[in-house]
Amino acid sequence: xxxxxxxxxxxxxxxxxxxxxxxxxxxxxxxxxxxxxxxxxxxxxxxxxxxxxxxxxxxxxxxxxxxxxxxxxxxxxxxxxxxxxxxxxxxxxxxxxxxxxxxxxxxxxxxxxxxxxxxxxxxxxxxxxxxxxxxxxxxxxxxxxxxxxxxxxxxxxxxxxxxxxxxxxxxxxxxxxxxxxxxxxxxxxxxxxxxxxxxxxxxxxxxxxxxxxxxxxxxxxxxxxxxxxxxxxxxxxxxxxxxxxxxxxxxxxxxxxxxxxxxxxxxxxxxxxxxxxxxxxxxxxxxxxxxxxxxxxxxxxxxxxxxxxxxxxxxxxxxxxxx
Numbered sequence: 001x002x003x004x005x006x007x008x009x010x011x012x013x014x015x016x017x018x019x020x021x022x023x024x025x026x027x028x029x030x031x032x033x034x035x036x037x038x039x040x041x042x043x044x045x046x047x048x049x050x051x052x053x054x055x056x057x058x059x060x061x062x063x064x065x066x067x068x069x070x071x072x073x074x075x076x077x078x079x080x081x082x083x084x085x086x087x088x089x090x091x092x093x094x095x096x097x098x099x100x101x102x103x104x105x106x107x108x109x110x111x112x113x114x115x116x117x118x119x120x121x122x123x124x125x126x127x128x129x130x131x132x133x134x135x136x137x138x139x140x141x142x143x144x145x146x147x148x149x150x151x152x153x154x155x156x157x158x159x160x161x162x163x164x165x166x167x168x169x170x171x172x173x174x175x176x177x178x179x180x181x182x183x184x185x186x187x188x189x190x191x192x193x194x195x196x197x198x199x200x201x202x203x204x205x206x207x208x209x210x211x212x213x214x215x216x217x218x219x220x221x222x223x224x225x226x227x228x229x230x231x232x233x234x235x236x237x238x239x240x241x242x243x244x245x246x247x248x249x250x251x252x253x254x255x256x257x258x259x260x261x262x263x264x265x266x267x268x269x270x271x272x273x274x275x276x277x278x279x280x281x282x283x284x285x286x287x288x289x290x291x292x293x294x295x296x297x298x299x300x301x302x303x304x305x306x307x308x309x310x311x312x313x314x315x316x317x318x319x320x321x322x323x
Contacts, residue, residue: 021259021275024308028282036289044285046168052281053174054232055251056274059259060181061225062252063273064218067185069198069265070125072219074114075226075252077136078107079245082227083234084140086156087149096156103231104224110136111223115216133249141242148241151234159235170232174274177225182270194218198265254305255280280305 033040058075065072086103090096110132117128151157162169185191196204197214205211234240259276261268284301292300 021272021279025275025279025282028279028286032282032286032289036286039286039289044289048281048285049278050168050170051236052277053168053170054229054236055248055255055281056174056277057177057229057232058226058248058252059255059273059277060177060270061222063256063259063261063268063270064181064194065125065222066253066256066261066263067194067198067265067268068215068218069201069263070118070215070219071129071253071263072114072222072226073126073129073249073253074110074132074136075222076245076248077133077140078110078223078226079230079233079248080240080242081110081136081140081143082106082230083240083244084144084149084230084242086231087151087234087240088143090151090153090156091149096153099153099156100159100231103234104227107223107225107227107230108220109223110227111220112216114223115219118219119212119215137242137246144240144242146242148239150239152238157235157238159232170236173228173232177228178270178274185270190214190217195266198262198267200266251277251280254309257309258305279308 029040038044058079062072062075082103085106086099089099089102114125114128114132117123118125159169159173164172167175185194193204193209193214196207196209197211201211230240230245233244255276256268256273257263257276258279259268259272259274261273280301283304284297287297287300
């Protein structure tokens with residue numbers, strides 16, 4: 001009963017937040033269409049959405065973690081590790097299928113380690129994933145000797161250049177994963193349990209839910225999706241460097257929060273989180289097109305993101321005061 005209640009509340013609030021982010025996207029798009037003739041073009045918008053689709057894949061994994069009241073700061077490092085593993089394997093004439101599989105599997109390993117340390121050793125998620133961020137990045141540097149690895153395998157590069165159904169491959173991958181994640185969260189027992197754990201962990205345990213196993217699952221999925229995004233990212237730039245994905249954890253967490261999720265857990269939707277990722281991409285693209293100094297680009301986008309998150313918090317507080 002309590003699981004169903006949390007799920008209904010989360011979905012209702014999630015629809016509101018998704019609409020708010022969508023409206024923000026429309027406003028920014030309309031304003032930029034007047035300010036820059038280069039913004040509202042098919043090529044520019046397709047490029048932005050394609051690039052942010054890769055971030056969107058990580059965002060879905062981060063959403064699952066935040067729904068349980070946790071956090072995964074290691075996603076950027078996992079992104080770099082998986083792309084590097086795939087690139088190195090390809091340079092040694094390993095099949096693209098194996099390169100993709102082993103690159104993605106590296107994220108599963110990191111996710112499982114994160115989950116076990118959090119659920120079995122009882123270390124807080126922030127500490128575990130912050131430490132793992134450094135560990136994984138260090139392993140990536142050792143794995144490559146701090147050098148970039150070029151990729152020339154055309155079959156692997158299809159992950160970026162391919163257009164199945166006339167849709168860029170990164171966008172298609174995000175759509176498929178997004179649909180599966182949305183169905184999983186809204187239509188399955190496990191989805192309801194994920195919301196329940198974040199909504200009230202003690203009550204979830206009293207209802208007989210295996211909370212620790214649920215947390216292990218979401219951290220494992222977060223690692224897998226971050227690694228898959230890393231493989232897609234390596235295909236996009238035809239190479240991988242030990243620094244790939246640096247700082248992504250900021251964008252990913254910001255996108256999920258902008259999309260309506262709560263750091264405390266129990267609330268958030270796939271659609272809202274993905275729209276949050278696209279919002280950040282369009283925002284940064286707009287700042288570049290407007291000719292803002294590179295020194296101010298990061299600060300400007302950061303300030304806007306903080307403003308959006310604060311506005312969301314105030315709206316949520318206002319709704320809470322009315323109830």
